[in-house]
Amino acid sequence: MQTSLTINGTARELDLDPRTSLLDALRHHLGLTGTKKGCDHGQCGACTALVNGRRVNACLSLLCMHDGDEVTTIEGLGQPGALSPMQQAFVEKDGFQCGYCTPGQICSATAMLEEIAQGWPSHVTEDLEAQPELTIEEISERMSGNLCRCSAYPNIVDAIRKAAGETA
Template sequence: MPALVINGTLRSFDCDERTSLLDLLRNHAGLTGTKKGCDHGQCGACTVIVEGRRINSCLSLAVMHDGDEVTTIEGLGTATDLSPLQRAFVSHDAYQCGYCTPGQICSATAMIEEARMGWPSAVTDDVETSPELSDNEIRERMSGNLCRCAAYPNIVAAIRETAA
């Protein structure tokens, strides 16, 4: 019977131990903004923010998150009150079909915070330094989110504008 704080509301669930956090969000909590792509941690469509960190919700058991705070795309903004990153995705046309978009936006929201904390990446020349979010840095840090429509140039532009 895990209880999680989802988008600010404490909710408890009666679910099988095998239930992934992704399936709990979609099938038990009714929050279908989080998408199931590969269900194996390879595509990033299921990315949500748990305790301030972006993770693949498909590769985590719901029971492991008893007591945790989870933010999904529904918690970042609404149709009438978009988050800055959601607005930038709209204005830059950073999608085609839109299926990967909730994962892209949850991932980028947390990624911008990681960069603000000074975390280096695999393309940072000197890992002792805290680099600016160049396009190259954004691409590397977002490599866990695939876009089958290949809207990458506009995704990078939307993130760059929001992070600036």
């Protein structure tokens, strides 16, 4: 099935089996293995990528649903030697151990900061009308779709706070 989309700024034409998920298209057909497969069920967040700026579980949508979309993967956020502030903060704060959930965490965190900037409330936001603050509770709540079995959660929160300070 023919699909045209932009991935990390590059236009791509793909003609794949319609059963191919966005995740498997990235991993099996485009060599973009930074997006990880942890469950293939939308339960762990390891496959988080950005579609038109919003975070999605790439395992839960088919490639053919993304005709015309702009997809950003972890490889599009930064590279070794040119890390994004969020990537750099994850390194410094040890926001990972095995590293497998990490690209998903970083894509998720990057989009999450944008959601807060746009004033989106979360389950723990007290005042739904006010601009949410970047508290530990807000970060933890909003990052709970990204599982980490090494359990780097406290360091992930520290990394996000550090990156937010730098980008703010």
